[in-house]
Amino acid sequence: MKTFRSLFQSLLLLTTLSLHSFVSGATIDPKRFDELNKDMRIMKKIIETSIADDNRYSNRVEAIYLADQGMVFTIFSSSLIPLPDFNGDWEAWGESIGAHTLSVVRDAIPAVAPVLPPEARAEMEAEIEDSLAELEGEFSGPASDREGLRELREQARQQREEYRDNLRKLREIERESYRAETERKEELDKERSLVEKAIEKYKSQLQQYEKKMAELRETRQKKQLEQQMAMMKQTISALCDYQASLRTLPDDEHVTLIFEKFGDSRKQDKIMVFKKSTLEDCESTTSGINKLISEATQYSQ
Known part of the structure; x- marks a missing residue:
């Protein structure tokens, strides 16, 4: 009966709180489980509020409690349209x-x-x-960068079209030159020289285009890393500022933060595991947060 009651309470919380909590009734008291879920729900809302921004794209947080391990919060930063690598x-x-x-x-x-x-x-x-x-x-990035990117892409399109035209002309010249008389061959050689110069010019322009694209990618990746780090620090700051919401978590357990697709690869998750003891006296200052990050167990998967 106790096991059934515990399971029923777990399913009820799973439905009403959407916390996807899983524990065994044999290892945790139902009343304490209720208290843990209540505190976890509060912390979940606090984290969601702390990382909320003023645009239309939502940041979603999921929470789960693992018996004898601790609370796990997964942070999703989602956008309206799915983006490729x-x-x-x-x-x-x-x-x-x-x-x-x-x-x-x-x-x-x-x-x-x-x-x-x-x-x-x-x-x-x-x-x-x-x-x-x-x-x-x-x-x-900024409007000026976006406009520059659009112009760059348009220039690249035009250059590719010109390049294809020049290659076609070069093939036609080669075919005609094969059967042409001496005088006509001289004219074709001049035409070939002009086309080859145009092709070389395109190759140079292509190198400039690739260089600019690399700079834009680097700028965007840097901005993305800055945004990710800001979100991570905001989340950790919330843990420090509202650590009272962790009071029911046993002292020997942990708080785990999973940042979806924040790892070294965009397909990996960034994971930080904090001992509860390190969160009890933490400060949400820059130095305090950096200290917490350095003490956390971190990995990507």
């Missing part, structure tokens, strides 16, 4: 956003267009544009 060219990223947006628009607009007045449809389209602008602002 940024190790590739940003043009591919832009095209993926466009494809995603077009699929959404194709599905949504035909279904509502017959019943919406023109001004409402215009408002919808404006909202879509604003959403894309906000997304681009979130991941592409």
